[in-house]
Amino acid sequence: MSKSSAFSFKTTAKSTQCHARTGVFSTPHGDITTPIFMPVGTCASVKGLSPEEVREAGAQIILSNTYHLFLRPGADIVEKAGGIHKFMNWNGPVLTDSGGFQVFSLDKLRKLSDDGVTFKSHIDGSKFTFTPELNMQVQHKIGADIIMQLDVCAQIDAKKEEVARAAELSLMWLKCCYAEHERLNIKNDHALFPIIQGGFHADLRLQSTKDAIPYAKHGIAAGGIALGETAEELSKMLAVMIPHLPDTIPHYLMGAGSPDYILAAVEHGFDMFDCVYQTRMARTGTAMVDEGRLNMHNARFREDFTPIEKGCTCEACKKYTRAYISHLVRCNEMFGLRLLAIHNINWTLRFVERIRQSIRNDKFLEFKSDFLLQYRPECDKK
Amino acid sequence: MSKSSAFSFKTTAKSTQCHARTGVFSTPHGDITTPIFMPVGTCASVKGLSPEEVREAGAQIILSNTYHLFLRPGADIVEKAGGIHKFMNWNGPVLTDSGGFQVFSLDKLRKLSDDGVTFKSHIDGSKFTFTPELNMQVQHKIGADIIMQLDVCAQIDAKKEEVARAAELSLMWLKCCYAEHERLNIKNDHALFPIIQGGFHADLRLQSTKDAIPYAKHGIAAGGIALGETAEELSKMLAVMIPHLPDTIPHYLMGAGSPDYILAAVEHGFDMFDCVYQTRMARTGTAMVDEGRLNMHNARFREDFTPIEKGCTCEACKKYTRAYISHLVRCNEMFGLRLLAIHNINWTLRFVERIRQSIRNDKFLEFKSDFLLQYRPECDKK
Numbered sequence: 001m002s003k004s005s006a007f008s009f010k011t012t013a014k015s016t017q018c019h020a021r022t023g024v025f026s027t028p029h030g031d032i033t034t035p036i037f038m039p040v041g042t043c044a045s046v047k048g049l050s051p052e053e054v055r056e057a058g059a060q061i062i063l064s065n066t067y068h069l070f071l072r073p074g075a076d077i078v079e080k081a082g083g084i085h086k087f088m089n090w091n092g093p094v095l096t097d098s099g100g101f102q103v104f105s106l107d108k109l110r111k112l113s114d115d116g117v118t119f120k121s122h123i124d125g126s127k128f129t130f131t132p133e134l135n136m137q138v139q140h141k142i143g144a145d146i147i148m149q150l151d152v153c154a155q156i157d158a159k160k161e162e163v164a165r166a167a168e169l170s171l172m173w174l175k176c177c178y179a180e181h182e183r184l185n186i187k188n189d190h191a192l193f194p195i196i197q198g199g200f201h202a203d204l205r206l207q208s209t210k211d212a213i214p215y216a217k218h219g220i221a222a223g224g225i226a227l228g229e230t231a232e233e234l235s236k237m238l239a240v241m242i243p244h245l246p247d248t249i250p251h252y253l254m255g256a257g258s259p260d261y262i263l264a265a266v267e268h269g270f271d272m273f274d275c276v277y278q279t280r281m282a283r284t285g286t287a288m289v290d291e292g293r294l295n296m297h298n299a300r301f302r303e304d305f306t307p308i309e310k311g312c313t314c315e316a317c318k319k320y321t322r323a324y325i326s327h328l329v330r331c332n333e334m335f336g337l338r339l340l341a342i343h344n345i346n347w348t349l350r351f352v353e354r355i356r357q358s359i360r361n362d363k364f365l366e367f368k369s370d371f372l373l374q375y376r377p378e379c380d381k382k
Numbered sequence: 383m384s385k386s387s388a389f390s391f392k393t394t395a396k397s398t399q400c401h402a403r404t405g406v407f408s409t410p411h412g413d414i415t416t417p418i419f420m421p422v423g424t425c426a427s428v429k430g431l432s433p434e435e436v437r438e439a440g441a442q443i444i445l446s447n448t449y450h451l452f453l454r455p456g457a458d459i460v461e462k463a464g465g466i467h468k469f470m471n472w473n474g475p476v477l478t479d480s481g482g483f484q485v486f487s488l489d490k491l492r493k494l495s496d497d498g499v500t501f502k503s504h505i506d507g508s509k510f511t512f513t514p515e516l517n518m519q520v521q522h523k524i525g526a527d528i529i530m531q532l533d534v535c536a537q538i539d540a541k542k543e544e545v546a547r548a549a550e551l552s553l554m555w556l557k558c559c560y561a562e563h564e565r566l567n568i569k570n571d572h573a574l575f576p577i578i579q580g581g582f583h584a585d586l587r588l589q590s591t592k593d594a595i596p597y598a599k600h601g602i603a604a605g606g607i608a609l610g611e612t613a614e615e616l617s618k619m620l621a622v623m624i625p626h627l628p629d630t631i632p633h634y635l636m637g638a639g640s641p642d643y644i645l646a647a648v649e650h651g652f653d654m655f656d657c658v659y660q661t662r663m664a665r666t667g668t669a670m671v672d673e674g675r676l677n678m679h680n681a682r683f684r685e686d687f688t689p690i691e692k693g694c695t696c697e698a699c700k701k702y703t704r705a706y707i708s709h710l711v712r713c714n715e716m717f718g719l720r721l722l723a724i725h726n727i728n729w730t731l732r733f734v735e736r737i738r739q740s741i742r743n744d745k746f747l748e749f750k751s752d753f754l755l756q757y758r759p760e761c762d763k764k
Binding site: 043044045046047048049050068072073077080081087088089302303305315319320321323324327328330331333334335336337338 | 425426427428429430431432450454455459462463469470471684685687697701702703705706709710712713715716717718719720
């Protein structure tokens with residue numbers, strides 16, 4: 001039975017230079033213009049910020065995490081609250097990751113079988129099992145617009161056979177997730193994204209791409225990359241996938257948030273990105289600017305009464321000076337971290353808007369090379 | 383030479399039942415309706431909150447601290463920023479404490495002489511000396527509307543001779559502060575408040591009251607009480623001072639922030655109060671309500687989809703549930719502490735507004751006894 005869908009994707013501009021494109025992804029909670037960066041609210045809160053601040057920083061969609069919400073407060077409570085949108089008072093689109101990444105990165109005592117994964121809570125050590133079916137039930141209770149399949153993430157240094165096994169298991173689970181999602185998705189108001197695995201092995205990644213595509217109705221994601229490798233290494237893997245990805249759906253590169261990763265991803269036809277990079281940088285007292293990063297602990301900011309970045313329209317730059325923000329950072333005042341989080345998220349969302357504009361003008365590669373020429377990620381290390 | 387002043391105090395209502403009164407205290411940065419609670423921004427930031435949030439919570443004046451600002455960022459930097467109002471983007475009145483309390487409570491290695499106090503920074507152990515004159519110079523550079531004399535605070539358990547010596551030294555320093563303040567106050571846009579000492583000894587407190595009054599042009603403060611004693615013990619000392627305090631100036635009880643202290647202070651004719659209680663409670667996950675305190679860690683809030691307090695108009699209560707806030711608190715999310723800080727400050731400012739209303743209706747004592755009947759400070763301990 002065919003159901004009419006609340007999701008659609010339309011390409012609005014295409015680069016003639018590369019795979020870069022702009023588009024509009026429609027969801028039940030509003031449209032998203034792509035390429036887009038999605039701020040991360042792991043525990044149903046973008047660290048330190050109110051939903052209004054996240055919205056004012058330009059966010060169109062936020063990400064949350066099934067592993068964390070499953071443990072606290074529990075999916076039943078989010079469901080009773082009326083779903084994650086109401087629970088956290090964010091009325092825009094939400095995407096939940098399945099928690100596969102957390103299970104495989106946080107817990108060394110996990111037990112993996114064909115049926116699912118048993119893991120211990122990082123909070124109190126209590127044991128839980130995610131089957132693909134349970135994971136879908138949990139995500140449907142949480143109620144995000146876009147939900148991710150339960151996948152198996154191999155470590156960046158895993159042997160090839162481990163990566164192959166992870167991809168194989170991810171495909172098995174994808175099939176289970178798909179069936180359970182179809183059963184649960186009675187109002188057709190949730191979209192399931194499959195996740196391509198295959199690590200850094202072109203042959204495995206190609207196979208995983210082909211395997212995932214039949215289950216990609218509304219979008220598709222790439223996982224197991226953007227883990228700290230160089231942008232060049234990342235690009236190689238993106239180039240393996242992109243020729244095979246349907247251009248009628250959005251492509252989501254999981255965990256990409258630094259400017260060089262986002263540029264590589266856009267060049268290779270990816271549309272959606274998320275990362276905790278922006279808020280984590282803020283918590284270390286770091287501001288993102290076009291030239292790279294500013295470590296606000298640096299003594300040169302003590303008497304600098306200019307904004308973090310000239311021309312920036314965020315609350316932090318409109319109302320406060322580097323001198324004040326660096327003072328707050330030195331005193332470990334929460335408000336300092338909050339202003340930096342606002343700035344970093346705002347900066348990144350302006351960055352993707354500049355990327356979209358460059359694609360509309362068919363000058364994306366010029367924008368990319370100009371940007372990278374001035375960008376020094378380590379320009380002001382602590 | 384007489385200079386016209388930017389400060390004035392006008393009583394607008396007087397209780398016939400006790401010393402309670404309402405008034406308007408005019409300052410160069412705006413009027414303050416009294417009795418008023420002043421949120422504390424120790425390091426030029428009310429912990430976790432933006433100035434807009436503090437204003438929206440109903441704050442009319444905030445407090446900051448000379449000891450902390452002297453060490454970080456330094457008075458010269460605040461002065462170069464254009465003063466504390468510009469530095470922290472708060473355009474209302476500001477009061478700075480002299481830092482006497484911090485010097486005597488934080489530092490066990492201080493050295494006291496008639497001329498001043500030498501102390502070690504709690505940050506890096508470096509040595510500084512506050513003379514009354516230097517303290518005035520520092521406070522004038524910071525630029526608050528209301529500045530406090532440098533005083534000597536005896537500990538709550540000090541022997542009577544120590545308390546007497548502290549009061550004596552405080553008076554000596556008051557005279558030096560007054561002279562230096564008069565010299566510096568060329569635009570007459572800063573008000574110096576003397577501080578009454580004398581601990582819990584009625585005779586010493588009476589003497590200190592009489593000693594301080596000649597130097598109280600625009601306001602007077604009581605220090606060395608509201609340190610954790612019962613409201614009854616506090617009241618005894620307030621009763622010693624109030625018959626002697628000029629009713630033409632505001633009376634400030636330093637460090638009072640809990641509802642029982644505020645009620646005792648108002649009853650005995652005090653008009654201004656400050657405390658870190660509200661933001662400190664927030665950081666421990668505690669919400670202030672009419673019934674006492676709610677520990678948001680308590681399991682009963684997990685599925686409680688009502689606001690912290692029904693009828694409360696603060697951002698936290700308008701937009702979020704106890705379930706969500708308790709979830710944030712359990713996850714140690716900054717946004718949870720922020721919402722509790724907003725609520726607690728808003729609650730306290732609504733509390734003093736209710737007090738003002740009861741005075742206007744000449745029913746303050748009824749309000750006080752009704753409130754204390756339901757109020758259980760320990761109602762929901764962790």
